[in-house]
Amino acid sequence: MSLGAGQNTEGTNAGGIFVQFNQDCTSLVAGSSSGYHLFALTPDDGVEEIYASRSGQDTCLVDRLFSSSLVAIVTVSAPRKLIVCHYKKGTEICNYSYSNTILAVKLNRSRLIVCLEESLHIHNIRDMKILHTIRDTPPNPRGLCALSPCVDHCYVAYPGSSAVGEVQIFDAVHLNAKCVMSAHESPLAALAWSMCGRRLATASERGTVIRVFAVPERTRLYEFRRGVKRCVSIACLAFSACGAYLAATSNTETVHVFRLQEDEAPPEPEPAEAGWVGWLQQAVAAGAGYLPAPVADVLAQGRAFAAARLPVAGHRAVAAVTNVARAPRLLVATSAGELLVFALDAADGGECTLLRHHHLLPPADHRQQQQPQGESPHTSHISHISHAPAAANNSYAGALRGRDPSQMTESERACELGAAAEGSPPRGSFDVRDPRHFPPMRPAGSAPADAAPAH
Template sequence: MSLGAGQSAEGTNAGGIFVQFNQDCTSLVAGSSDGYHLFSLTPDDGVEEIYASRSGQDTCLVDRLFSSSLVAIVTVQAPRKLIVCHYKKGTEICNYSYSNTILAVKLNRSRLIVCLEESLHIHNIRDMKILHTIRDTPPNPRGLCALSPCVEHCYVAYPGSSAVGEVQIFDAVHLNAKCVISAHDSPLAALAWSMCGRRLATASERGTVIRVFAVPERTRLYEFRRGVKRCVSISCLSFSACGGYLAAASNTETVHVFRLQEAVESEVVAEEGEGWLGWLQSAARAGAGLLPAHVQGVLAQGRAAAAARLPAAPKRAMAAITSVSKSPRLLVATSAGVLYVYALDVGEGGQCALLREHRLLERPPPDAAAPGRCYAGALRGRDSALTADALAPAESARGAELGAALEGSPPRGPFDLRDHKHFPPMRSAAPPQSPQPQPPQDQ
């Protein structure tokens, strides 16, 4: 879930800023002309800036691993270089250079994915080694790809064709192709995984139909119609943490929320309302079998259970469904650097009420004597093509830094980076050797 500026990457938008929610939608990041900024959501529907790098480098891509201290960034000045930082220490852990512009970066607790226009690079997040490269992918100039947040179902989804909406699913743990989904007739525009990694939402460049598939079964579970009046550019699909709702944002002023739970007939009728499309759907049910199959297919598609209206149509917008003080919220961030907080009534649905509006980067600069720094104490750059022998001298230092970044700040919610079931702890740098022999360590 990202949008930004400066290049033709996923969610980019020339003239705006890069904004992205973290994997569990408890915080967000913003890339600006002077660095990157980290924000957390507060219990009163507010936003608190928790870090500003103030590096002076125009940041076009940035992603934070849940609520940990690990941050991956790409700058306009070096669009082929990925920089991995420990933001709390203000240190650069490592960096890697690639043969072409980096268009997207995705993280979970097991893998880091770097997307180029015609290749995908899979890193082990524990030591940042490249495990596999998917080469010669269909041209993907927007860097469209999605990585499941779930380690148990660690799948990568990316376009399998530049002509139709075919989705390739790759297992990033076992490093093999999982399946192919024929999702749309038109090329893909948006992809999103549920938190469990078993459902994938897709939208095409036409922007009228949104589908949800079971993976790896490839079963189509849901089909929703965003609208019938015009084609739009869908910039974001986002599941709620519970998997029961899906938000869709586009270049229009309306953000839709779809319910992914089976509805009884009375609920379907209530959601249809009194509009002309609702009347057609009622008529289609009454005359089932009398209409052409493709017409019945359109009328059978689900409609949004709730919607939020932005003050103006954004160039690009990102949406997230989360909970603030146990109350459902729909968050919408735009490339103008504005975050809108809406109340979401999951029972009644309908129009979402705007609660707060935050201008993320309109804040006074921090104390000049102690600015946030991203590059202090940085390690020397390393090209991704270097051999393991060339990288060996820095492995211990890098492993210790990665371990501190990954385990230093466990996220809120059911996941804990220190829990062996969710993320086995890294081994820190080896202690100085003792003159006395040490018993062997369990591996």
Template sequence: MNSTSSSDSNGPKSFSVNFNQDASSLQVGCRNGYRLYELSSVDSLELVYSNGAEDSNLVERLFCSSLVAVVSLTSPRKLKVCHFKKGTEICNYSYSNTILSVKLNRSRLIVCLEESLYIHDIRNMGVLHTIRDTPPNPSGLCALSINHENCYVAYPGSSSIGEVQVFDAVNLHAKTMIHAHDSTLAALSFSSSGTRIATASEKGTVIRVFSVVDASKLYEFRRGMKRCVAISCLAFSLCGQFLSCSSNTETVHIFKLEDPHNSPRRSVEESSWMGYLTNYLPTQVTDVFTQGRAFATAYLPFCGVKNAIAIATIQHQLRLLVATESGVLYIYNIDPNEPGDAVLYKEHRLDAVPENFDKTDKGRSSSPQNIEGILGSYAGIVKGNPPGQMSGTESDKLREMAAAAESPPKGAFQFSDDQEYPPLTQISD
């Protein structure tokens, strides 16, 4: 299982993979559309939707709702927001440059370009604010808190050092600047509460966790001693107790965010020769001794393939989920009380649609509401467009439904139903 091969045996990149905000769903984009999987079971994957249209480069689903944001390879400057159960495109926006990443929560939708970010109100898709002239960000590195009350956006504040700019996406002002690393940033992730942010740099050896409130450093973990490591993903567990880290190596590290003073390992170190030496050695050396080590490690059967990771509780067991761009999902068991190696439990391929999957039943007929009610509730999107225009037919249809955005027809749509849409109108944060 601990392989040193330079690539995944399943071949080069052919998929974009992404977990939703609470790791209850896996989105897979490919050259012939995209697929959505529910992650309620580890023994089998439930394919809830398969779209066989144009190639999909970015796919973001809002929790387990029917709202999906999609960017294709053929139109990398266009964002489409779809209701997959209806098989309907709700709206689309065109931007001045390639869309590098898209983030969603119940309040905001963030579109990240190389030197700007657009903040949309997810209730009506209007543009609330544009952050322009950001430091060059060619990888589209950006994080959005999933908590709509602590609704923060984080992005690189510098292209030469590891500064993190945190922006309040509700009140629309800068929150804080965190000097996280000396080298440029490689990965960012908020905790589920939105009060902590994890960072990693291109150097790839140290992961740090900071308080969003006062920018203080809360934790520091050492991933390893190697210098040529490209960290690609950081992910907190929903409980906030664990933080996982993946890179271009064959290992995924899981760190436990416990009070250092209550850590059994730290108590042993402080009472040993190591604790004695840290009082006399230079700061640079003692920092290495005091950095936390991985609580658990998962060994992947490949290296050199980018992947997305998540920690989730599925069927009453803590699991590490690793989805690769070559089209495989690996599921590892984690014992939250015992450090050590995570155990590979299951492997699922993502490169085929089951023969018995009925796209019509799954994708289009699972909800009885009519499409006019949906389009009406999104009539406000014609205001505040970023550069570019929506299609004329769609725009005319939305204008005709403008009144419905202010007073949605009764019985036409369940606005509070997470299985359909997030709240769209007349609900305060």
């Protein structure tokens, strides 16, 4: 994707597209040269394009609030402007301009966070008013920050230093600093919250060690070693919705999955393996008090429970661990416009099997077209759609469409934001709020209106 000057966010890389899963990993968003796209994951390991803006605006950032109609976007032509839309109605609800390039946008059901290089802006999701600005943060050119999906523990994590791996935790509801954690010796490269908002995963620029902390207790719960051969650049950390797995992508062709216990307690030691590695583990367990602390820490670090190999290395990738038809899946979306679906063996882990290989966007939507290097039998091409905005089903929505958002009253804006933030019912289910989903009711004992009279 063609980024703004110096922009390098967690879902992108130069020459590709922006990709990101929503907060509960039920859908995927993508920003392309023609606009933004929304994809839904289907029960047969497929993916369906449910919306394409086709605005002609090169979109560099896009985030969707869970499965709602609320979408926040940033375009290449206006990198300092945040646009908030109701995509189903085709209306722009509001927009805000900032003093510098927007590097990241994060949403949950309570707050919207805008990250600039040296400041963070906290908005109320219900009326988009700025509640607080964290100014003079350490230089953060990659826009590294993470917002907890849970409104009960609505924390923002961001780098507290550009020299070491210090993490600042800010309470976005009570608007005060929560705590500071020393996570790594080298600067941070990735941050991720669990769905409950009580665990924070971190990785540094060295890329060899991944840690998981309890927040706000600042207790280190887990420490995993991604590898020992070389330092890599961690691109993404992602918890599964159940909190039992943590996935990590990097600039290599391997995606690692680590297994965590469901409770907050540190994991029990696993049985020692055969060979010299097992012997070392036994030695550490027996004489940990006699070894230098750094040596004991390295030998005690957990290793990946499962791993998946991508067909091509070098594309920036984001991952998600979720269930598809009650089966664990590892999903990997890349800046080349691809989505790979892997089977994850919950019992034994090991090498993940590639089930499906989807091409999300046609070549015309790629900012830098890439020639395919051959396709596997699992490869599928998404049937692309070009959605016009949904027709207005009431005069209020019709009046708002095409209207300058600055002309909306606060009441109108709040109404539109509230309507957009409401989650959509699952595809194919009944909506108890919609009378069209139910047959007409009649008093007990009365005859149907179209019944023939009795003789």
